[in-house]
Amino acid sequence: MREPISCIRWGILWILLDVRLGRFDILPDFAGYYLWTEALTEMGQEFPDVRRLRPFCRGLAVFSLIEWLFEIKISLLSLVLALVSLYVIYGLLTQVAAYAEKQGYEEARSLRQMRNLLAVYQVGMVMCYDWLKGGWATAAALGYVILQLRIFLHLSYVVEAEEKKEQEK
Amino acid sequence: METTLTVSLTGALLLTVKWLFRDKLDARWHYFVWGALLIRLLLPADQRLFRMSLSLDGVIHLPSLLRFLQSRLPQGKSAGGWEERLLWVYVAGVVLLLLSYGAAYVWLRIRVGRGQPAGQELQARVEEIAERFGVRFCRRVRICSWACSPFVTGILFPVLVLPPRAEGEEKDLLEDMILHELLHMQYGDVAVNLLLHGLRIFHWFNPFLWYVIGQIQNDNEALCDERVLERLDPSRHKGYGMLLLSMADNGGSPTVGTTHMARGHRKLRVRLGRIADFNHIPRGNALISLCIALVLTLACVGYAPREEAFSVGTLQTELQWKSMFFRASLYEVSTPQEALYIYMRALQERNTGYMALVIPEEERQAYESWVKKSWEEGDIYGSQLQPTIGENAFFPLLLESGATLEITGFSQGETECLARLLVTPLGWEEGPDYVLFLRLQKEYGWKVCAWKAGKAWESMAPGEWGNRENEMWEEWGNWENEMWGEWGNWENEIPEEWRCWEDETFHVEAGSYESWGFSSLPRGAFYFGEEEAFERAFSETREHKKIWLTYTGKEDLTGKLLEIQYGPEELLGEEKRKEAPGCEPGEIEIHPNGISRKSMVIPESWDGTLQAGFSTEAGLREREPFAWRICIYVDGQLQEEFLWEGGKMP
Numbered sequence: 001m002r003e004p005i006s007c008i009r010w011g012i013l014w015i016l017l018d019v020r021l022g023r024f025d026i027l028p029d030f031a032g033y034y035l036w037t038e039a040l041t042e043m044g045q046e047f048p049d050v051r052r053l054r055p056f057c058r059g060l061a062v063f064s065l066i067e068w069l070f071e072i073k074i075s076l077l078s079l080v081l082a083l084v085s086l087y088v089i090y091g092l093l094t095q096v097a098a099y100a101e102k103q104g105y106e107e108a109r110s111l112r113q114m115r116n117l118l119a120v121y122q123v124g125m126v127m128c129y130d131w132l133k134g135g136w137a138t139a140a141a142l143g144y145v146i147l148q149l150r151i152f153l154h155l156s157y158v159v160e161a162e163e164k165k166e167q168e169k
Numbered sequence: 170m171e172t173t174l175t176v177s178l179t180g181a182l183l184l185t186v187k188w189l190f191r192d193k194l195d196a197r198w199h200y201f202v203w204g205a206l207l208i209r210l211l212l213p214a215d216q217r218l219f220r221m222s223l224s225l226d227g228v229i230h231l232p233s234l235l236r237f238l239q240s241r242l243p244q245g246k247s248a249g250g251w252e253e254r255l256l257w258v259y260v261a262g263v264v265l266l267l268l269s270y271g272a273a274y275v276w277l278r279i280r281v282g283r284g285q286p287a288g289q290e291l292q293a294r295v296e297e298i299a300e301r302f303g304v305r306f307c308r309r310v311r312i313c314s315w316a317c318s319p320f321v322t323g324i325l326f327p328v329l330v331l332p333p334r335a336e337g338e339e340k341d342l343l344e345d346m347i348l349h350e351l352l353h354m355q356y357g358d359v360a361v362n363l364l365l366h367g368l369r370i371f372h373w374f375n376p377f378l379w380y381v382i383g384q385i386q387n388d389n390e391a392l393c394d395e396r397v398l399e400r401l402d403p404s405r406h407k408g409y410g411m412l413l414l415s416m417a418d419n420g421g422s423p424t425v426g427t428t429h430m431a432r433g434h435r436k437l438r439v440r441l442g443r444i445a446d447f448n449h450i451p452r453g454n455a456l457i458s459l460c461i462a463l464v465l466t467l468a469c470v471g472y473a474p475r476e477e478a479f480s481v482g483t484l485q486t487e488l489q490w491k492s493m494f495f496r497a498s499l500y501e502v503s504t505p506q507e508a509l510y511i512y513m514r515a516l517q518e519r520n521t522g523y524m525a526l527v528i529p530e531e532e533r534q535a536y537e538s539w540v541k542k543s544w545e546e547g548d549i550y551g552s553q554l555q556p557t558i559g560e561n562a563f564f565p566l567l568l569e570s571g572a573t574l575e576i577t578g579f580s581q582g583e584t585e586c587l588a589r590l591l592v593t594p595l596g597w598e599e600g601p602d603y604v605l606f607l608r609l610q611k612e613y614g615w616k617v618c619a620w621k622a623g624k625a626w627e628s629m630a631p632g633e634w635g636n637r638e639n640e641m642w643e644e645w646g647n648w649e650n651e652m653w654g655e656w657g658n659w660e661n662e663i664p665e666e667w668r669c670w671e672d673e674t675f676h677v678e679a680g681s682y683e684s685w686g687f688s689s690l691p692r693g694a695f696y697f698g699e700e701e702a703f704e705r706a707f708s709e710t711r712e713h714k715k716i717w718l719t720y721t722g723k724e725d726l727t728g729k730l731l732e733i734q735y736g737p738e739e740l741l742g743e744e745k746r747k748e749a750p751g752c753e754p755g756e757i758e759i760h761p762n763g764i765s766r767k768s769m770v771i772p773e774s775w776d777g778t779l780q781a782g783f784s785t786e787a788g789l790r791e792r793e794p795f796a797w798r799i800c801i802y803v804d805g806q807l808q809e810e811f812l813w814e815g816g817k818m819p
Contacts, residue, residue: 056193078223079224079464080189082223082464086457086460086461086464087193087457090454090460094454116456120456123463126221127463127467129223
């Protein structure tokens with residue numbers, strides 16, 4: 001499980017962070033969704049229920065590739081994609097947390113907390129996007145980045161623990 | 170109409186999202202997410218609650234679309250007749266369906282009343298099931314020979330109706346069957362059924378909404394199934410599915426006032442699918458279910474920030490032109506000021522796309538034909554007219570680069586407005602060179618009609634402008650009298666308190682509406698910057714460009730030096746106000762930062778007036794909201810000072 005969790009970890013960075021060079025997104029989302037699809041394929045062998053997320057990831061990868069290439073935004077599709085993305089990341093973190101718990105890693109609880117916080121934060125961002133201005137917008141964006149980095153960190157701990165376990169074997 | 174369209178759109182969005190999450194979220198989510206539709210229904214059709222970019226309103230702005238369609242409908246008596254007839258058809262439909270449902274319900278209750286009361290054994294069985302599963306008990310149980318499947322009817326005095334075969338059913342199957350109905354009763358599904366039938370009555374003409382209501386009823390059944398499964402031992406789940414299958418053929422459409430919600434193979438497939446997913450949907454999804462439902466609800470009741478500019482886009486093919494004209498016809502210019510702004514932009518940039526936004530409806534066709542012809546002949550590249558093209562009715566002026574445009578004499582009414590557009594070419598020092606008389610009318614948004622253009626000032630000495638202008642106004646006024654009636658009322662639109670300030674000594678009147686403009690009209694004939702929001706109001710800094718001072722005191726001021734200082738509040742601080750008069754008598758001194766000063770030594774034959782004005786400096790345009798301070802000095806001593814904030818007296 002080290003590799004799929006590692007893929008999920010890097011996928012989060014690609015998807016949730018938005019680093020732009022002018023209008024060009026240098027961390028395109030589709031790459032992250034591709035990583036997640038790969039992770040799900042591997043995880044599906046052990047956890048069959050997780051396969052349900054795969055079509056979502058594929059769909060998100062295709063649409064975000066189209067968005068990235070043609071710089072188009074269709075508002076209704078954006079809404080649906082935002083919901084699907086919300087569900088996918090929640091589902092993935094749930095699965096990783098469940099696995100971590102099964103393995104007895106300490107990170108399971110933190111991952112669940114971060115997962116919940118991320119879901120609430122994302123909904124808050126969708127709701128307040130039009131209202132946040134100036135310093136508040138910056139603070140919100142900063143908080144979001146910190147949250148993502150924390151999730152990345154927790155996933156890194158799980159990956160590390162998996163590595164140790166593999167070495168012990 | 171707007172209500173049914175809004176609800177239908179909400180239903181379509183919910184169906185789409187539900188389809189996406191069909192096997193990802195549980196039956197509880199699939200049912201309760203319809204709450205978004207209920208909230209949408211309870212709100213007035215044009216009511217939006219929450220500003221959110223990702224909202225349904227951002228995809229299709231229904232009020233605008235309907236107003237646009239309405240503006241396209243034939244107006245007049247015949248159109249009014251149709252509307253009335255349609256209304257009667259609608260009311261007749263509502264009444265007929267209401268009577269039909271009412272009669273069906275009364276007939277059902279009569280038949281249930283005639284049914285055979287359940288035997289003691291069955292009654293005891295129902296009681297035992299209710300007790301064991303912790304659900305509400307139904308005292309009235311009847312066996313009806315005509316009933317194909319069990320159901321509960323009645324809200325206040327519910328009756329559990331069972332088909333005759335129920336008595337002979339296997340113990341477990343009977344238990345599942347009764348538990349299902351008792352759960353329907355417990356969660357008030359009879360009331361839900363009534364509510365949904367009420368919806369059917371009011372939207373009887375909308376087949377899509379009937380379909381949506383069918384889906385809600387099926388989701389209600391699926392949720393009830395889930396509640397049953399949650400209470401049953403997993404070993405009995407399969408048996409419960411078989412029970413549903415066995416009842417699939419016991420047809421009959423959902424009946425009003427019962428828990429009989431959905432029947433049919435197709436709908437049953439959804440329910441069976443949910444039963445199959447029961448153990449596969451991960452637990453602990455409550456938070457994400459709530460988040461998704463919340464975002465969806467807000468998307469259904471929210472409003473998107475309205476597009477505040479119009480992008481003309483690339484115009485190289487006929488299709489692109491047609492598309493641009495169509496989009497322009499949908500754009501609603503919200504204020505007369507915005508219409509003036511767009512009109513000025515159209516003239517300044519020779520932009521046929523912008524002009525399309527403010528062309529009155531009756532001229533639209535002629536305008537589009539003219540643009541098409543000019544485009545084919547090569548007089549238009551992109552959206553811009555070539556300098557070679559002559560003046561015409563739609564573009565009465567083809568401006569040279571750097572010309573200054575200014576709106577004066579703006580008079581605002583409910584549905585019509587008047588304004589003058591003054592044009593001063595670059596480097597022209599004698600005042601405006603052209604004047605364009607504009608009439609604005611409210612159709613689908615505000616439209617602009619150039620009534621008269623004149624190069625009136627060319628042959629006149631500056632002192633004669635006023636007379637000539639008055640003549641033109643009079644001429645226009647007479648013409649407008651025929652069109653609108655009372656012309657005189659227009660001049661009185663300005664509230665008195667906006668115009669003057671008075672104390673015991675001085676009467677000061679501001680030139681409101683005398684010379685207004687926008688704060689960010691791009692200068693120059695060609696403007697290729699990224700489209701910014703259109704201005705929708707006049708700049709506050711341009712209000713009260715002139716003031717007239719009248720001395721009303723009793724003291725004789727002859728020989729004294731009277732001075733006015735007039736400028737932005739922030740620049741006329743306390744220290745500045747104490748300063749001695751700064752200019753020679755009779756001169757107007759305009760400071761680069763926007764303070765103007767005028768002074769005079771009062772002659773013996775003074776009529777008591779002094780006029781001052783200011784020139785709107787570029788730097789001031791960004792400083793809104795804005796306040797003007799006016800200071801009056803006599804012999805260097807500050808006599809009076811007062812403030813005008815945002816064009817209004819404090």
